[in-house]
Amino acid sequence: xxxxxxxxxxxxxxxxxxxxxxxxxxxxxxxxxxxxxxxxxxxxxxxxxxxxxxxxxxxxxxxxxxxxxxxxxxxxxxxxxxxxxxxxxxxxxxxxxxxxxxxxxxxxxxxxxxxxxxxxxxxxxxxxxxxxxxxxxxxxxxxxxxxxxxxxxxxxxxxxxxxxxxxxxxxxxxxxxxxxxxxxxxxxxxxxxxxxxxxxxxxxxxxxxxxxxxxxxxxxxxxxxxxxxxxxxxxxxxxxxxxxxxxxxxxxxxxxxxxxx
Amino acid sequence: xxxxxxxxxxxxxxxxxxxxxxxxxxxxxxxxxxxxxxxxxxxxxxxxxxxxxxxxxxxxxxxxxxxxxxxxxxxxxxxxxxxxxxxxxxxxxxxxxxxxxxxxxxxxxxxxxxxxxxxxxxxxxxxxxxxxxxxxxxxxxxxxxxxxxxxxxxxxxxxxxxxxxxxxxxxxxxxxxxxxxxxxxxxxxxxxxxxxxxxxxxxxxxxxxxxxxxxxxxxxxxxxxxxxxxxxxxxxxxxxxxxxxxxxxxxxxxxxxx
Numbered sequence: 104x105x106x107x108x109x110x111x112x113x114x115x116x117x118x119x120x121x122x123x124x125x126x127x128x129x130x131x132x133x134x135x136x137x138x139x140x141x142x143x144x145x146x147x148x149x150x151x152x153x154x155x156x157x158x159x160x161x162x163x164x165x166x167x168x169x170x171x172x173x174x175x176x177x178x179x180x181x182x183x184x185x186x187x188x189x190x191x192x193x194x195x196x197x198x199x200x201x202x203x204x205x206x207x208x209x210x211x212x213x214x215x216x217x218x219x220x221x222x223x224x225x226x227x228x229x230x231x232x233x234x235x236x237x238x239x240x241x242x243x244x245x246x247x248x249x250x251x252x253x254x255x256x257x258x259x260x261x262x263x264x265x266x267x268x269x270x271x272x273x274x275x276x277x278x279x280x281x282x283x284x285x286x287x288x289x290x291x292x293x294x295x296x297x298x299x300x301x302x303x304x305x306x307x308x309x310x311x312x313x314x315x316x317x318x319x320x321x322x323x324x325x326x327x328x329x330x331x332x333x334x335x336x337x338x339x340x341x342x343x344x345x346x347x348x349x350x351x352x353x354x355x356x357x358x359x360x361x362x363x364x
Numbered sequence: 365x366x367x368x369x370x371x372x373x374x375x376x377x378x379x380x381x382x383x384x385x386x387x388x389x390x391x392x393x394x395x396x397x398x399x400x401x402x403x404x405x406x407x408x409x410x411x412x413x414x415x416x417x418x419x420x421x422x423x424x425x426x427x428x429x430x431x432x433x434x435x436x437x438x439x440x441x442x443x444x445x446x447x448x449x450x451x452x453x454x455x456x457x458x459x460x461x462x463x464x465x466x467x468x469x470x471x472x473x474x475x476x477x478x479x480x481x482x483x484x485x486x487x488x489x490x491x492x493x494x495x496x497x498x499x500x501x502x503x504x505x506x507x508x509x510x511x512x513x514x515x516x517x518x519x520x521x522x523x524x525x526x527x528x529x530x531x532x533x534x535x536x537x538x539x540x541x542x543x544x545x546x547x548x549x550x551x552x553x554x555x556x557x558x559x560x561x562x563x564x565x566x567x568x569x570x571x572x573x574x575x576x577x578x579x580x581x582x583x584x585x586x587x588x589x590x591x592x593x594x595x596x597x598x599x600x601x602x603x604x605x606x607x608x609x610x611x612x613x614x615x616x617x618x619x620x621x622x
Contacts, residue, residue, distance in 0.1 A: 232458040235420050239452040240521075241444045241476030 131323050135253050138245040145251055152255030156217050156314075157262050163216060164209045168267035171204045172196055172274030180283050192283070193293035196275035201302045202362075205268045206260075207354055210313030213260060214320075214346035221252055221321025222342035226328035226335035234326070249322045253315065260314030261307040268306065305361040312357060313350050320346040369432045371396045371529060371561040372417065377426035378585075379412055386412045388585030389426065399555055399562040401572040401593070403607065404582035405616065410565035411455075413582070414531050417563075418452065419443045430529070448476050451522035451560075455534040457514040459506035465517050466492070466502040472525045491520040495550050512543035519547070523554050530555060532564035536571045548574040569608050572596070581607060583616070 179195045225248060228234050237244045272294060279285040321342045328338035370393040379387040386409040394400045404410050415421040417428055419435070428436045435446055451472075459468050467474075469491055470484035479487070489499050495516040506514055515535070522530055535551060536544035548571050555562045555575075566572050572579055576593040581604050589601045596608055606614030 227461075231456055232454045233460055235415070235418075236452070236454055236458040236460070238420055239418055239447055239450060240472040241447045242471070243440065243444070247475070 127327075128319070128323055131326075132319050135245055135249045135319070135322065138243065139250045139254055141246075143246065145247060148247065148251040149254050152251045153259050155220075156213065156255045157259035160209075160213050160216055160259075160263055161266060163212050164263045164267045165270045167208045167212050168200065168205055168271035169274040171208055172200055172271035172276075173278045175199055175204065175271075176275035176278040176283065180279075189283075190293065192279055193275070193285070193290045194297045196279070197272050197294045197298050198302055200271035200275070201268050201298070201306045202358075203306075203354070205264045205271055206306045206309040206313060207350065209260060209264045209267050209310060210317065210350040210354075211347055213256075213263065213314070214317045214343055214350065217256070218317045218321040218342045218346045219339045221318065222325040222328070222339045223335055225249075225322060225325025226338040229326060229328050230331055230335060244326075249326065252322055253318045256314035256318030257311055258314070260310040260317070264306055264310035265303075268303065301361065305357070308361075309354060309357050312353055316349045316353065317346045320349065368395055370394055370429070371398070371431060372563060373427075373429040373432075374413070374417070375427040375429075377413070377416060377423045377428060379409070379416055379421065379423050385585055387416070387423070390582070390586060392580060392587055392590070394561055394563060396561055397559050399552075399564070399575055399577045400580060401564045401566060401576035401578075402580045402582050402587075403565075403567060403569070403572055403596075405567065405607065408582050409585055410582055411533060414452075414533055414563070414565060418447065418450065418531070444476070448472075448525065449528045451525065451527035451530040453515075453518050453522045453530070453532045453535055455537055457506070457511075457518040459514055459517055459521070461506060464503050464505060465497075465509070468506060468517055469520045469524050471521065477525060488520070488524065491524045492517070494523070494554060495520045496546075512539055512546070515539065515543075515547055516550070519550055519554070523558065523560075526558060527560060529561045529563070530558075532562065532566075532575070534566050534568075535564060535575075536566065536568045541570075544568065544571060545574075551575050567607075569596075569610075 175196050176192055179192050180189055183189050183191055183195075225234075228248070234244050234248070237247060276287075276290055276294070279290045280287050324338040324342040324345070328334045372392070372394040374390055374392045377387050377390045378385070390413060392400070392402075402410055402413065412421060416423040417435075419438075423436055426436070427434060430446060430449075435443070438446070460471065463471070466485050466488040469488035470479070473479040473484045473487055474481060485502075489502060492499070492502065497513065497516050497520065501509065501513065506517065509517065519535075532551060536547055539547060551562070551564075552575055562575070564572070564575055573593050573596065578590060579593050579596045580587045580590040581601070582588075583603055589599055589604045591599060596604065599605065602615050606616050
């Protein structure tokens with residue numbers, strides 16, 4: 104009986120800790136969002152973060168979506184050949200890339216690149232008292248450090264995904280035309296024929312949500328890091344892992360929101 | 365009857381982290397233009413006291429007043445307004461890695477006082493000159509400077525807005541004795557020039573005697589002795605005696621586990 108109670112108590116403690124974390128993250132995100140919409144604004148810092156997230160992530164997102172499009176064309180061709188449905192390859196590539204692969208892969212790549220960098224930078228600022236110094240210099244760290252990153256994440260990931268969509272579809276086109284022998288104009292026609300605005304829009308909305316999550320996790324774990332280099336390392340890992348998991352969870356719910364009948 | 369309102373006044377300030385009581389009803393009053401140094405061993409709550417005054421930590425109980433006005437529990441906007449009147453030199457300098465030296469120095473002017481960047485740069489160069497830094501270093505990154513130079517930049521940043529109050533957190537820690545003396549001289553000179561009220565925390569007795577008008581000793585969350593700097597070596601307080609002479613034997617027991 105005693106062991107059972109201990110076991111239940113342990114489960115209860117884990118559950119309570121989980122709820123506490125959700126509460127802390129919710130309060131934190133509410134505070135950051137409120138500072139995003141209240142002056143003073145820092146356009147120079149927002150611009151710098153937009154370049155960091157949007158421009159410098161282009162190669163990694165481009166490469167990821169390019170090869171994903173290529174693999175998708177190849178895989179769907181070998182799969183559909185069993186049902187003599189090879190003609191659907193172009194449609195499958197464009198819908199998969201715009202709805203799912205583009206936003207999810209871009210989100211995960213940016214989580215690894217930007218989420219980690221944000222957590223490490225803000226975490227180092229925390230443990231070296233730079234964030235305290237901001238406070239003593241009459242500068243709100245939420246406004247100066249966190250809000251520009253959240254705004255940049257929210258706005259730049261859709262841009263990255265849009266570019267990634269085009270590159271991914273182009274990757275599928277190259278494999279379709281030069282490896283699988285599709286007629287180029289037929290492939291392009293098939294790409295456009297079944298593509299609906301919602302396919303692209305849903306992907307961009309997902310991207311925006313993922314951008315928010317990546318920035319939020321990077322900022323949250325960095326801002327609350329403690330204990331020197333080890334604490335910053337843990338914050339970086341937690342930022343990437345939590346952002347990646349949240350991206351996959353939110354992807355399901357957003358897909359259900361957009362496409363479930 | 366003395367009617368001068370203290371510039372900074374702490375009354376019954378308490379702060380605990382979980383079960384660990386760090387400040388236990390601390391009382392301290394600092395007159396305008398006075399320089400007070402709080403000494404005490406590592407982990408006795410000196411930095412916590414400063415952070416409570418700055419609003420970086422919220423005291424659990426008591427009263428903290430600046431110019432007679434309560435600042436404990438004030439809102440963030442009011443806190444920003446109060447902090448505009450305060451300069452702070454951090455123990456590790458806490459310079460912003462992402463900004464060049466001149467922007468570090470002028471940060472409070474640009475962000476807190478909305479000064480335009482060209483005027484702020486000129487003011488930064490002027491403040492840097494006050495602490496013996498040449499304009500050559502203005503565009504360098506803090507990482508390119510030695511520890512002593514970083515401390516000077518941090519001092520220039522602390523005085524850039526001509527604050528009424530300046531806090532110094534272990535200003536000479538990690539510096540060689542000569543550089544430490546240079547920093548002490550700069551602190552004395554700038555504080556006197558500006559007529560600022562200074563509150564420093566340190567366990568460097570040479571520094572404490574040089575920059576303080578009065579010295580207070582913090583032990584177990586309370587100030588156990590406050591007196592003129594010149595009397596710290598003849599206080600008659602066994603705790604103060606042990607600390608200032610750096611003796612292992614005495615009433616202060618270090619928590620050392622072998």
